[in-house]
Amino acid sequence: xxxxKTKRKLKFLVFLIIFCGIVSxxxxxxxxxxxxxxxxxxSLAISELEKxxxxxxxxxxxxxxxxxxxxxxxxxxxxxxxxxxxxxTININVSQVKIEIKKSDAVVKFFATAYIRTNDNEYYxxxxxFILKMRKEDFKWRIYRLDEMxxxxx
Amino acid sequence: xxIKIFPENYKIAxxxxxxxxxxxxxxxxxxxxxxxIFGMSMEPTIHDGSIVLVNKIxxxxxxxxxxxxxxxxxxxxxxxxxxxxxxAFPGEKLEFRKGRLFINGIEMPEPYLKECGYWNVRPIxxxxxxYFVCGDNRTTxxxxxxxxxISKKNIVGKLIGFK
Numbered sequence: 002x003x004x005x006k007t008k009r010k011l012k013f014l015v016f017l018i019i020f021c022g023i024v025s026x027x028x029x030x031x032x033x034x035x036x037x038x039x040x041x042x043x044s045l046a047i048s049e050l051e052k053x054x055x056x057x058x059x060x061x062x063x064x065x066x067x068x069x070x071x072x073x074x075x076x077x078x079x080x081x082x083x084x085x086x087x088x089x090t091i092n093i094n095v096s097q098v099k100i101e102i103k104k105s106d107a108v109v110k111f112f113a114t115a116y117i118r119t120n121d122n123e124y125y126x127x128x129x130x131f132i133l134k135m136r137k138e139d140f141k142w143r144i145y146r147l148d149e150m151x152x153x154x155x
Numbered sequence: 156x157x158i159k160i161f162p163e164n165y166k167i168a169x170x171x172x173x174x175x176x177x178x179x180x181x182x183x184x185x186x187x188x189x190x191x192i193f194g195m196s197m198e199p200t201i202h203d204g205s206i207v208l209v210n211k212i213x214x215x216x217x218x219x220x221x222x223x224x225x226x227x228x229x230x231x232x233x234x235x236x237x238x239x240x241x242x243a244f245p246g247e248k249l250e251f252r253k254g255r256l257f258i259n260g261i262e263m264p265e266p267y268l269k270e271c272g273y274w275n276v277r278p279i280x281x282x283x284x285x286y287f288v289c290g291d292n293r294t295t296x297x298x299x300x301x302x303x304x305i306s307k308k309n310i311v312g313k314l315i316g317f318k
Contacts, residue, residue: 099233130235
């Protein structure tokens with residue numbers, strides 16, 4: 002009798018876990034919140050850059066894009082188009098992502114490391130903290146500003 | 156006596172594994188942390204890609220000493236961790252003349268350096284409650300290096316080993 006009760010409890014627990022998994026899976030796939038959408042946009046942009054798909058990558062930027070390296074939408078596109086063929090592999094790791102959303106604007110702070118191997122087999126790596134400003138345009142999050150964060154030790 | 160790794164009694168195995176995991180987590184968060192080095196500012200002492208072990212409680216019982224290699228982090232998120240050597244204490248006057256380090260006008264020996272470089276840097280007064288840190292790679296220019304003055308609260312710990 003007792004064994005049967007325990008078995009029933011276990012069955013219920015397994016059912017509950019599966020049910021919660023399915024519900025959260027459906028929510029994540031079909032009804033993602035803004036935070037998840039921003040994360041997806043960033044990871045998509047990174048994977049497109051790694052695959053050297055410049056035309057797809059540049060679609061994640063607004064036409065009035067500016068960054069701390071004095072790039073605009075146009076100069077960024079031309080720079081990438083002219084230099085991407087010099088690169089054999091690109092790997093970008095992003096960590097410590099912090100997202101703050103205010104209506105249709107978002108500020109994303111993150112730490113990124115980039116590993117680049119050129120066609121001449123030269124290896125470069127660089128790391129930094131960045132602030133990405135994003136805006137919602139046509140139901141999509143697009144980047145309109147990129148800045149490097151200063152280091153503070155106080 | 157033989158110790159069984161997987162005892163027949165599974166409850167003992169679970170308790171033993173959990174205890175080891177808890178112990179490792181406690182060590183990781185409170186005593187020893189490991190980092191992988193990115194960059195060449197500590198060459199030739201620590202190479203790019205090395206793994207360093209940091210004693211997080213070293214400065215709870217002892218004072219910071221000149222020449223200690225420390226890991227410290229930025230004040231604001233996202234946190235970035237750096238590894239450098241302590242060169243000067245609060246209130247001290249630091250300068251470099253032809254690559255040689257002078258603290259309050261007295262030349263300091265730096266036996267850990269292979270090449271002392273050619274830095275000429277005007278005297279810098281270290282802020283209160285701050286330490287001046289610097290990498291061991293002095294062959295590149297002063298401007299290309301990063302020389303922060305760090306407060307003690309940002310020091311994560313003292314380097315105890317690397318590979």
